[in-house]
Amino acid sequence: MHISGQTRLIGIVADPIAHVKTPQVINQSATNQGLDLVCVPLHVQGTNLHKVLLGASGIANLHGLVVTIPYKESIVEYCDELTDMARQVGSVNAVRIDPESGRLTGGNFDGEGMLAGLHQQGHRLEGKRVLLVGAGGAGKSIAAAIARQNPARLAIYNRSPARAEALLERLAAHYPTVDLSTSDGNAQGFDVIINATSLGLKDDDALPLDPSTLQAGALVCEAVMRAGDTPLLAAARQRGCRVHHGQHMIYGQIVQICRFLGVDLQHEHLARILGP
Structure with missing residues (x-):
């Protein structure tokens, strides 16, 4: 250079x-x-x-x-x-x-980046049940991008429930036809799970949700960019899930x-x- x-x-x-x-x-x-x-x-x-x-x-x-x-x-x-x-x-x-x-x-451009990465890997969110973990800066943008894709459901889990509720209120004003709800972090029944928190940058970070609730075949996605699997993606593989790395976003x-x-x-x- x-x-x-x-x-x-x-x-x-x-x-x-x-x-x-x-x-x-x-x-x-x-x-x-x-x-x-x-x-x-x-x-x-x-x-x-x-x-x-x-x-x-x-x-x-x-x-x-x-x-x-x-x-x-x-x-x-x-x-x-x-x-x-x-x-x-x-x-x-x-x-x-x-x-x-x-x-x-x-x-x-967080949300647009997540969608672009998913599309490049052949994944679509239309008609899917999506669980988004995190209602911070990246989570807000990703949530709006998901809502624009007409998912069957969008649930948001955040350690501070008030932040998730505030985000849902904002989304409902722009996307009134989307099925929106808060979540307790249980991933059962969801087709796509997206971690929009920073948890996973370090190996000793807590997991953003309980991996025992992940169902085989679900797509588990990261916003965290690091070499190899984050602890969440490693746990998802063990549960028979497909994984999507943060690099794509x-x-x-x-x-x-x-x-x-x-x-x-x-x-x-x-x-x-x-x-x-």
Whole structure:
């Protein structure tokens, strides 16, 4: 990779940051396509987010920021504008910076990324009974994307029931014909189970749900991106389930995020950093 005074920049903001794989995917993909572009990890701690955004808005060759845990929801208040999806779900995972005005536009591509990854692997959610675990920043966007697919049922399980109920209320206003409910985490009777929490990044994380309730043949999906199976996917395999890795979601949304940030990254040049 050659970096010059003409190199375009994308940042990724997180805390912690060491686990993120987006820079590797974008940088290798940009190299494959011959783009003069680099994605840089930015470790932003605590209350420094607003300071970073104020500074970032003045960098003319910084196209924007990818945003991940724990800032997807808190960054909303600092955006000057929001896309329809970001406004609907109250969560942002990409911020575009206008090079002239410095105005920040927040978008959300978690849900679109999950759907793109599922579709690329031949999976559809129409008519399926779907259990979504997690009602945080990623969960909100994924829930809205699922609801648009006309599932037979969408149930949401969250450790804080109030968050799940608030998300359902918001979804019901936009998708009144979808069968929506909260869940206690029991996966019996569901065709598709999606983990939209961060549980699984570390081997000693608690499982997001009781794997003994998984039924053979169900499709168990991750938003967590790591090499190999997460503990949930490993447990799902033992129960005779099909599994879908978090890499597919990341690969599905990176092209969309880059285009939102003004970079035409072509899907055929996308680097597969962690396998399937």
